[in-house]
Amino acid sequence: MKTFARLIRRYVLATAGIILLVVALLLGMTVYTGVRYSAASDDLQKVGTLAEALRPTADGLQWDDAQTAADWMQGYAWAMVLDDDGNIIWQQNLPVALDHRYTAREIAVFSRWYLADYPVQCWAADYGLFVLAEPVGSQWKYNITTPQAQMEAVVAGLLPMMALLLAVVLGCCLWFSWCGTRHLQAVADGLDTLAQGGTVQLPATGFAGELAEKLNETGEQLRRRNEIIARRDTARTDWIAGVSHDIRTPLALILGWGEQLQQDETLPAAARQKAAGICTQSEKIRSLIGDLNLTSKLQYGAQPLRRRAVPVGAFLRRCAAQFYESPAAGASTVELELTPAAEQTTLQADEALLLRAMENVLHNAAAHNPAPVHITIRAEIVDAALAVRITDDGRGYPPAVLAALRTGETGENTPHILGLHVVEQIMAAHGGTAAFAPNTPHGASVLLILPLPMK
Incomplete structure (x- = not known):
């Protein structure tokens, strides 16, 4: 049946569409991640801008007069400047627990990770190391290192791998669709057979096994019902034919005797009139019998x-x-x-x-x-x-x-x-x-x- 072929075709196309949608979503997530990464780069550039805005003066390091200190530090927790020995030569809003000298090892650690749970960014300026901290829990700060050859291999093999993955998924869909089509085609053939009045005995296996079993039961019920109807129609036809045959002989005698009485001049006129009435009604009966036989034959296709x-x-x-x-x-x-x-x-x-x-x-x-x-x-x-x-x-x-x-x-x-x-x-x-x-x-x-x- 064409309906099942269309169903399978739509199923395969829908599956392919879903796969393409997933691929598009993955690409979108990749682009979004790249945008976010570029935003992080922008943040790093902003740290450089702030480091440049902090200028040495006779009274020490001071913010540029273009903005107030609060405006320069908007969105950040604290800032400090370390000299080459790790001493703090300038700070703003620095927590007391962090106001101490830092060793080279400590500087190396917090420049890559965190300083007391504060994500920090460092910028090397002429006056020292500018350290800017963001609020706790605001940034995910880890460095990931990957060999360049491995990254190049991943990038070079990304599109072929995606194409291979798509081909494998489509192949699986086609395989399962083909297997399903065989079972559904058997069911479709069974439905066609039932529609033409035949009987079916389909194998009750596969994912369409339950449907095939129901069709088998339906076919058996239809077969039994058709047998009952056929026996009833045959009995009806035989009964009508038998009764018609049995009536014809006495009816012919009645008509013959009625015509004789009607033509008998020795009988009174009233008797001959009654005989004519008998002939008329007998003709009606004969016509009714003919109609009954004819309508029965026409109804069951027995009249060629x-x-x-x-x-x-x-x-x-x-x-x-x-x-x-x-x-x-x-x-x-x-x-x-x-x-x-x-x-x-x-x-x-x-x-x-x-x-x-x-x-x-x-x-x-x-x-x-x-x-x-x-x-x-x-x-x-x-x-x-x-x-x-x-x-x-x-x-x-x-x-x-x-x-x-x-x-x-x-x-x-x-x-x-x-x-x-x-x-x-x-x-x-x-x-x-x-x-x-x-x-x-x-x-x-x-x-x-x-x-x-x-x-």
């Missing part, structure tokens, strides 16, 4: 489409003529309107199924209106599709029927819509649609849309 070339004009004239001649039409009339484009159009469709759909719509219009109706069939080409609109001037579809057709819900109080549902299924099998609506100003309207073959 025998497509062939169907001329629209001739087909619609045949539908109108057969309905007009059938006993179900009664006194109803049919009017056919064809545009020139529809007249010359040819469909690739199952003519028998389309004929059944037209019969159901026409017979429904005649059967569910108390008086004869006038039915209009109009066909035209709209947006590369054949649009057949069938309207009548009857009382129209009840709201409950339209609601059942719109929602597809069935229940105890749902009206009988099997014939119209078969029309929807036949249109859907051909890639088309069927829409049922009221007709203006009164009556019912059915719009059948059938896509035309690509040229």
Whole structure:
């Protein structure tokens, strides 16, 4: 699946970005340290400035008159000047404990480290050694000595080492990503198999093992559920087919006897009328059985489409003529309107199924209106599709029927819509649609849309 490939790619790119960010932060810290070190150099230069500001006079060493002594010593704890023998010849704010002679050894120590925890800076002037102390704890003062060859080697190898480190980290990321991709790809293939209705048995190993195990359990549950559904659908189909077969024989006998009684001139007119009613209701039962079988086959894909070339004009004239001649039409009339484009159009469709759909719509219009109706069939080409609109001037579809057709819900109080549902299924099998609506100003309207073959 492409999703997992994108996930791994984003993971690798994010890892590389984090590594580059860390490298940038390290470089930034190095630059910052260098800036701070240069600031320390500035402090050393400031010590030299102060040493130069202290000038010998007849009364001893004095600060330059440009600033006061407090201004020159701002930020520093104390200062003193030692002569060549280590004696203090000048001092300012020097603690009493530090006011003594210093040996060469003591001077060497505090010039590199601390003097009584005071970080000090020394400056050699003509008048002596200028010693300036900062407050305790204000500076970290240690000297670090490194061989020059070693520093040059570190500097020369810094960039290659960083590049090598980056390559190693990226290599590790790619390795783990590749290993993870194999497990995730197996899971992705399993998901594709489940989506296509198959079963899976994935190895429950690796970091995706738990997910693979869940997919295995899900696949097994789906398999069992599909088996139950398949057995139920098979049983339903077999039951409908069996009942339909068992009903056909007695129904044929009822129709035959009813027609004989209807044509028997020796019977009273009332008896022959009752026999005609028996034949009419038997025909309805036979039609219902046919619809029930057809809807079951269409629902489960057991009704193959025998497509062939169907001329629209001739087909619609045949539908109108057969309905007009059938006993179900009664006194109803049919009017056919064809545009020139529809007249010359040819469909690739199952003519028998389309004929059944037209019969159901026409017979429904005649059967569910108390008086004869006038039915209009109009066909035209709209947006590369054949649009057949069938309207009548009857009382129209009840709201409950339209609601059942719109929602597809069935229940105890749902009206009988099997014939119209078969029309929807036949249109859907051909890639088309069927829409049922009221007709203006009164009556019912059915719009059948059938896509035309690509040229």
